Amino acid sequence: MAKVTLTVNGRTMSGECDDRTLLVHFIREKLGLTGTHVGCDTTQCGACVVHMDGRSVKSCSILAVQASGSTVTTIEGIAAQGELHPVQAAFNQHHGLQCGFCTPGMVMTAVDMIARHGGALDEATVRHELEGNICRCTGYHNIVRAVLAANEEMHGAARQAAE
């Protein structure tokens, strides 16, 4: 057994698990944060995407012990004071989901993508960057719309703040 300590959504959390325990199972079963989903379990679908030390990763393909000591953000950690994160709000407004199973991974991917591109996102880039996330309901059009709308919202707000 290993002791794993993570800073999850701003709080230090510890738990014991086997060395072979996957990060996604640790998050869901030991920490009780079930927003992060297990979809394909083979690094294809992206339902398990979380941020580890500021980078988006697939938590079904990382051992919890590999992540120990890192800072992790899950889907539960992005809304502030009960207000949806702009990406969550955009998925809601643009109907960027149907069954919702892939949505936590899509949202975490979009948050990372928007941060990394600093506002310079176009449709082709969004589609290219979503290659690690699979949605079997929407056909992606509304997801792409939601990501672009959130990007505009966030960087529009940043521009206003700077003026």
Next chain:
Amino acid sequence: MYATSYHRASSVGEAVNLRASHDEGRYVSGGMTLIATMKQRLAAPSDLIDLRHIADMKGVSVEGRSVRIGAATPHADVAASAALRAVCPAICQLAGMIGDPHVRNMGTIGGSVANNDPAADYPSAVLALNATVVTDRREIAADDFFLGMFDTALEEAEMITAIRFEAPEKAGYAKFPNPASRYAITGVFVAKTADGARVAVTGAGSSGVFRVAEMEAALSAAWSPESVAGVSVDPAMLMSDLHATAEYRANLVRVMAKRAVLASL
């Protein structure tokens, strides 16, 4: 996944000692192949020695035309390195085509080269760039490193610490990716070096990455996509699987070689 014991190394020396004391152990870096393989119970190392926290093994440094990429540098960092892009943009483009953004944040160049998957991207760059594979105990020329499918010159417990090469005059990479995995069904890396052209093919060969002497001769004479258009590769040395036949791959080698040269111009 079978049970395993995890160890985190903070230096190259510590990692090698840990590995040497566990006969059935394996090094793990990003783990984007190894963890998946363990989940399928196709690998069951007794111990995992994690290399991801060894500071000396991370990062890209460029001095003049000399490039050193630490083995534990993730693909995303290679893709995003402005210093590397200034001298050898082809390898940044290659890194940006591996897997997906999340895989690129974890997977490392050292892991990819050490694994020598016949469909991995990096082995073609390492071979075409005439790179040097630096390990904890020696330096190995790329021509001596790749021995066959999943087989390399690495000895038991030997680990890659860095990849070094001189930036070429020109280089390009083109691949025909598997639409699901993004692995190369066929990928070709071309480099125009001071000693002539080098062409390395991944994804296609039945013994892993290989060079194409006839294309190298043609490109050394004239660096142009037309130079490789007439060169054919014998399908007998290529893989056939559910993704593509050997004959189809033979055609892809030529097409990807043309595109790689075009990309370098």
